[in-house]
Amino acid sequence: MAKKETMTINMGPQHPSTHGVLQLVLELDGETVVNAVPHIGFLHRGVEKLAENRSYHRALPLTDRLDYLAPMSNNLGYVLTVEKLLGITDQIPERAKVVRVMMAELTRIKSHLVWLATHALDIGAMTVFLYCFREREQIMDMYEKLSGARMTSNYFRVGGLSLDLPEGFVDDVTSFIDDMPGHLDTYEGLLTGNKIWQKRTVGVAPISAEDAIDIGLTGPALRGSGVDWDLRRDNPYSGYEDYDFEVITRDGCDTFDRYKNRLDEMRESCKIIRQAVDKLQPGPILADVPDVCLPPKKDVVNSIEGLIHQFKIITEGFKPEPGEVYQGVEAPKGELGYYMISDGSANPFRMKIRPPSFVNLQALPKMVEGKLLADVIAAIGTLDIVLGEIDR
Amino acid sequence: MPEMLSLSNDPILFLSLMLAKILAVFIVVILIVAYATYAERKIIGRMQTRLGPTMTGPLGLLQPIADGLKLFFKEDIIPAQSSKLAFLLAPMMILVPAFITVAVIPFGGDVVIKGFAVPLQITDLNIGILYILAMAGLGVYGIVLAGWASNSKYSLLGGIRSAAQVISYELAAGLAIIAVFMLSGTLSLRGIVAAQSGSVLDWYIFSQPLAFCLFVITSLAEINRTPFDLPEAETELVSGFCTEYSSMKYALFFMAEYANMIVVSAITATLFLGGPAGPFAGPINLLLKVFFFMFLFIWIRATFPRVRYDQLMFMGWKVFLPLALLNIVITGAVVVFL
Amino acid sequence: MIKELIQGLSITAKHLLPGNSTTVEYPKQRLETSERFRGLHHLVLEHDREKCVACYLCPTVCPAKCITIEAGEDKNGKKYPTVYQIDMLRCIFCGYCVEACPLEAIEMTGEYELANYKREDFCFTKERLLK
Ligand code: SF4
Ligand code: SF4
Numbered sequence: 073m074a075k076k077e078t079m080t081i082n083m084g085p086q087h088p089s090t091h092g093v094l095q096l097v098l099e100l101d102g103e104t105v106v107n108a109v110p111h112i113g114f115l116h117r118g119v120e121k122l123a124e125n126r127s128y129h130r131a132l133p134l135t136d137r138l139d140y141l142a143p144m145s146n147n148l149g150y151v152l153t154v155e156k157l158l159g160i161t162d163q164i165p166e167r168a169k170v171v172r173v174m175m176a177e178l179t180r181i182k183s184h185l186v187w188l189a190t191h192a193l194d195i196g197a198m199t200v201f202l203y204c205f206r207e208r209e210q211i212m213d214m215y216e217k218l219s220g221a222r223m224t225s226n227y228f229r230v231g232g233l234s235l236d237l238p239e240g241f242v243d244d245v246t247s248f249i250d251d252m253p254g255h256l257d258t259y260e261g262l263l264t265g266n267k268i269w270q271k272r273t274v275g276v277a278p279i280s281a282e283d284a285i286d287i288g289l290t291g292p293a294l295r296g297s298g299v300d301w302d303l304r305r306d307n308p309y310s311g312y313e314d315y316d317f318e319v320i321t322r323d324g325c326d327t328f329d330r331y332k333n334r335l336d337e338m339r340e341s342c343k344i345i346r347q348a349v350d351k352l353q354p355g356p357i358l359a360d361v362p363d364v365c366l367p368p369k370k371d372v373v374n375s376i377e378g379l380i381h382q383f384k385i386i387t388e389g390f391k392p393e394p395g396e397v398y399q400g401v402e403a404p405k406g407e408l409g410y411y412m413i414s415d416g417s418a419n420p421f422r423m424k425i426r427p428p429s430f431v432n433l434q435a436l437p438k439m440v441e442g443k444l445l446a447d448v449i450a451a452i453g454t455l456d457i458v459l460g461e462i463d464r
Numbered sequence: 465m466p467e468m469l470s471l472s473n474d475p476i477l478f479l480s481l482m483l484a485k486i487l488a489v490f491i492v493v494i495l496i497v498a499y500a501t502y503a504e505r506k507i508i509g510r511m512q513t514r515l516g517p518t519m520t521g522p523l524g525l526l527q528p529i530a531d532g533l534k535l536f537f538k539e540d541i542i543p544a545q546s547s548k549l550a551f552l553l554a555p556m557m558i559l560v561p562a563f564i565t566v567a568v569i570p571f572g573g574d575v576v577i578k579g580f581a582v583p584l585q586i587t588d589l590n591i592g593i594l595y596i597l598a599m600a601g602l603g604v605y606g607i608v609l610a611g612w613a614s615n616s617k618y619s620l621l622g623g624i625r626s627a628a629q630v631i632s633y634e635l636a637a638g639l640a641i642i643a644v645f646m647l648s649g650t651l652s653l654r655g656i657v658a659a660q661s662g663s664v665l666d667w668y669i670f671s672q673p674l675a676f677c678l679f680v681i682t683s684l685a686e687i688n689r690t691p692f693d694l695p696e697a698e699t700e701l702v703s704g705f706c707t708e709y710s711s712m713k714y715a716l717f718f719m720a721e722y723a724n725m726i727v728v729s730a731i732t733a734t735l736f737l738g739g740p741a742g743p744f745a746g747p748i749n750l751l752l753k754v755f756f757f758m759f760l761f762i763w764i765r766a767t768f769p770r771v772r773y774d775q776l777m778f779m780g781w782k783v784f785l786p787l788a789l790l791n792i793v794i795t796g797a798v799v800v801f802l
Numbered sequence: 803m804i805k806e807l808i809q810g811l812s813i814t815a816k817h818l819l820p821g822n823s824t825t826v827e828y829p830k831q832r833l834e835t836s837e838r839f840r841g842l843h844h845l846v847l848e849h850d851r852e853k854c855v856a857c858y859l860c861p862t863v864c865p866a867k868c869i870t871i872e873a874g875e876d877k878n879g880k881k882y883p884t885v886y887q888i889d890m891l892r893c894i895f896c897g898y899c900v901e902a903c904p905l906e907a908i909e910m911t912g913e914y915e916l917a918n919y920k921r922e923d924f925c926f927t928k929e930r931l932l933k
Contacts, residue, residue: 081617088702103621103773130865133896196690196770199814202512206824213836220838220910226896234901238838261813265806268691268769372904379904386863386902445621446772449700511814515825767814768807 078106085114089194089449092459096436096448103445108437112430115463123423127389128154128230131420136224138408138427139461142183144175144215145403146461147228152309153399153410154230157392160361167355168232169311174245174348175218175227176310176401177341181252182211183404183456184334188259191331191453195272200262207255214244230390231365232358242349249342256335264332273328277439277451280325287438288431291406292337293455296330298323303402310401314351317344327454334456364390389418405429405456427461469580477578485586489566496754497722498528504762511766532715540711543614550613555709555716558606561599562723568592569730570654570739572746584746585654592653593645596731597638600686603724604630607688607705610717614708622704625694625773630686632780637682639788643675643795644668644735657739669736674791676736678784680757683732685776687724690765694773729757835912840895842913843888845931846906852932853907856883860899860908868892869899886928890916 079100084090093114099107119138123131135146155161189204212222217238219227227234263269279289284297294301302319304312320336322329358365366385371378392414400409406428415421432455439451471478502517502525509516517524542551572584589595604627611623645651647668648659660666669676685692696704706717733739733753742749771779816822826833835841846853856873868891874884899908918924 079617081621089700103625126865130863130898133865133894133898192769196693197768199508199512199766199817202514203817206513209824216839217836218838220836220840220897221895224894224896234897235838238836258813262767262810263769266768266810267803267806268771271775272769272772366901369906373906382902382904383857383859386859444773446700446770507818510818510823513817513822513824515823515827518827763811763814767810 076101083448085111089190089452091190091452091457094433094452094457094459094462096452098445098448100445105440105443105445105448108440108448110433110436112433112459112462115459117464119464120423120425123420125419127418128392128420129385129389131423132229133224133226136226137460138425138464139183139403139405139429139458140223141186141458142179142404143223143225144179144227145183145401145408147225148172148176148310149399149401149403149408149410151228151230152401153397153412154392156397156399157395157412157414158230158361158364158390159393160231160359160364163359163361164232164310165356165359166311166351167353168357168359170348170351170353171233171237171357172228172310173312173315174345174352177344177348178211178214178245178248180341180404181338182208184338185211187334187404187453187456188331191450191456192259192263194449194453195269197262197266197269200259203255203258203262207252210244210248214241214248217241217244229358229365231361232356236357237352242352245345246349249345252342253339256338260335270328272446272450273331273454274324274326276327276447277443277454278325279435279439281323283438284325284435287434289406289435290428290431291402291404291456292320292330292333293406293432293435295319295321296333296454297325303400303407307400309399315344315347327450330454391416391418400426403428405458405461406432408461425461425464427464429455429457429459430462430464433457433462467580469577469582474578474580477580481577481582482586485584486567489571489586490563492751493563493566493723493726496726497719498532500722500725500758501531501718502528503758504765507759507762508766511763535715535718536712538711540713541708543616543708545615546708547613547615550609551708552713554606554610554613555713555720556606557609558603559716559720559723561602561606562720562727565596565599565727566730568595568653569727569734569750570657571750572740583654584740588652588654590650590652593641593651593656593735596727597634597641600637601630601634603720606720610709611705614705616708618701618703619705619707622694622696622701622707625701626688626705629688629692629694629776629780632777633682633685633692633784636780636784636788637679637686639785639792640675640678640682641735642788643672643791646792646795646799647671653734653739657734657741660738661741664738664741667736667738667741672736672791672795674787675795676732678788678791679735680732680760682780682784683728684761684764685780687721687728689721689725689761691768691771692776693770694776725758725761726754729754729761732757835914839912839914840897840900840910842890842911842916843893843899843926843931844909844911844933845886845928846909847932852882852886852928853905854883854886854903855881855905855907856886857881857904859902859904863898863902865896865898866892866894883928886931888926888931890924890926891921 081098081100082095083098084095085093095111097109098105119134122134132150135150136143138146185204185208189201192200215225216222218241219225279297281297281299284294298321300319300321305319317340320333322333367378367381372382394414394416396413398409398411400407408428409426411424412420413422436451440448469478506516517527520526520530567586568589570585574581574583607626608623611619648656660668706714733750737753740746740750856871858871861869861871868889870885870887871883872885873881875881897910900910
């Protein structure tokens with residue numbers, strides 16, 4: 073028998089479907105993948121280190137740029153961690169909590185829409201891409217209305233929110249979640265029943281529940297392997313315990329089930345948002361912790377105390393007691409955790425981020441070895457990675 | 465019945481008419497190629513809630529020309545490590561077979577000029593179908609050569625995919641058509657059109673629905689259109705066999721893709737839909753049918769995902785080929801016993 | 803199987819009908835930015851001069867360190883910035899400067915077309931910011 077030679081190709085960092093700047097060194101035997109090694113770091117900006125030289129307040133915009141498809145989830149994880157570090161978690165006003173949940177769920181839909189769009193595009197169904205972006209655009213508009221930016225929202229604050237909801241915002245949200253299930257049906261109409269889509273996803277990029285747990289897979293990818301684990305339910309934060317929602321789990325361990333999971337998650341998110349809208353009561357949006365929260369603008373402009381207060385917080389920042397905390401949130405892609413150490417100064421001593429994509433990416437070699445080149449694309453899509461978060 | 469015009473009875477008229485026909489067909493095909501890109505972008509754009517080109521000229525109608533000019537003026541890059549001659553030849557090898565296939569397609573009945581009957585067809589080969597299949601087979605050399613000569617791994621993979629794909633699907637496509645000429649009893653396209661010339665019900669799409677479906681699907685695969693666009697699958701192989709091409713050479717590949725679409729549509733129309741038969745003048749009927757198929761191809765592209773390499777092979781060899789064979793057997797039985 | 807394929811085709815065909823386009827033809831049409839939009843900064847005028855008193859809160863809070871201020875005093879002894887400059891190439895449009903300013907002397911506008919040709923063109927001096 074002739075000697076078998078394999079071919080090494082570099083997929084990425086410039087490749088249409090490595091979702092940014094992931095480099096995969098693939099060893100191919102014909103079209104079969106013998107070995108896949110992800111190379112990361114092309115988008116490294118040193119977010120963790122940068123945070124050490126910034127006050128807690130000024131480190132917040134850095135988190136927008138982790139998973140840039142779900143900025144509010146990143147913000148949420150960060151502010152929750154700092155609040156935990158400060159010990160003010162129970163002082164967060166109800167309205168702030170509800171808005172946080174509402175926005176986090178909208179963000180989940182937004183992120184999943186991009187996932188579906190790119191995943192479908194990678195597999196060749198390009199129309200779904202634009203339909204998804206059409207709906208995502210509406211969420212972006214809401215983001216803009218609320219926070220002033222379409223992507224880098226920077227909206228939550230330690231202690232609450234930066235601004236109250238603008239007029240008409242709740243109506244926008246309600247009409248969006250009224251329409252969303254219909255749109256989801258459209259996407260499903262193009263994909264779910266389609267024989268080609270099924271062929272491309274059923275049984276593709278499998279990962280068993282044990283492997284998934286060993287690797288540390290989280291989020292929809294884990295739940296697609298039948299592990300019933302969702303931080304929103306199992307370790308609730310920001311008042312998630314008060315919402316009635318289902319954790320979608322399927323045990324097909326394949327791309328198709330992960331796809332169905334995420335679609336159903338969007339439906340669940342719509343339900344959570346509806347409950348949040350119902351829960352929304354007028355009230356303060358910032359915790360009453362004068363050492364931490366900026367005073368309301370009108371106080372700053374009109375009263376000398378407010379002015380001094382503003383100066384003090386901005387120039388000195390706030391100084392949590394020395395200690396360390398970890399807080400994870402169920403970001404759209406999985407468990408996003410911040411591990412924060414304070415040495416009593418105004419800057420974090422160390423901020424370690426546990427990005428879901430980074431951990432999930434480790435499953436990729438396992439998913440594609442011995443499979444075909446085309447499955448690599450499906451696997452990258454189904455893991456829903458974002459390089460901003462992997463490289464940090 | 466007037467005599468058929470040929471080289472022996474009036475050489476001058478024959479040659480000049482022949483040239484005129486070639487020129488006319490060529491121009492029409494080039495125009496359709498140019499505006500097929502426009503139509504594709506418009507239609508897919510609309511289907512995807514976009515607008516497609518709007519800026520160049522009214523409704524963006526000058527877009528194909530602008531694109532052509534742009535590609536023409538782009539720097540022509542030949543990779544240093546490529547195999548130069550093959551790299552240069554490949555785009556031509558893919559475009560030329562696509563264009564010359566049109567020569568055998570009849571686009572109307574006979575017209576009488578100076579007492580001679582002139583067929584509206586560039587040439588009527590008595591082995592027309594074989595010629596078409598042969599040309600389709602030649603086209604794949606261009607792709608394979610392009611993939612190999614570029615000396616790039618992605619191109620190579622694209623080239624290999626294409627070779628495997630075209631070979632397996634050509635078999636099925638060829639077998640699907642066999643049923644047609646079992647009914648018509650001739651390999652000449654003119655003869656096949658004549659055999660369908662009765663009423664609409666004589667069209668082979670009604671007597672050979674399975675062959676029709678098989679042929680449309682397999683020819684989609686042969687011309688590398690979605691859902692079978694694996695050789696250039698941009699999300700997998702960057703751009704497949706034409707990854708390394710730029711400027712006019714890339715444009716040739718691009719034109720070949722659309723020319724192939726036209727050819728396949730025209731062949732399908734001829735074999736199954738009575739060719740130029742229909743309510744209007746012959747060429748218009750044929751064009752309408754061609755446009756219908758092209759719209760179908762574009763529509764399919766906008767809707768379906770891409771199949772995977774092994775699934776493609778599976779379908780080619782284990783689904784379409786047996787079905788085509790079965791169709792032949794059934795047709796044969798019908799022809800013999802009825 | 804066939805049913806689903808046709809269902810897919812009918813969905814795309816439905817979108818082919820006119821009235822489904824979501825395109826905004828950019829240079830001709832523009833999106834309305836929201837009131838809170840965080841675009842180019844603007845220094846607020848008061849009595850024909852900038853309201854800013856060079857209190858240095860905005861450069862302090864700015865995470866990108868892109869605001870340069872030099873304070874001076876006018877003849878009435880009122881502090882004002884002799885230099886106020888924002889480097890738009892560094893600015894991340896976080897809005898912290900606006901949030902921090904105790905006088906509401908700086909605000910952000912809906913201006914988002916900031917592309918330019920030269921590096922210097924991105925240095926927004928006081929005069930440009932006051933416009
Ligand atoms: S928007 Fe943010 S980055 Fe830009 S100048 Fe203001 S504080 Fe600095
Ligand atoms: S915070 Fe306001 S007043 Fe202070 S320097 Fe900045 S713009 Fe001027």
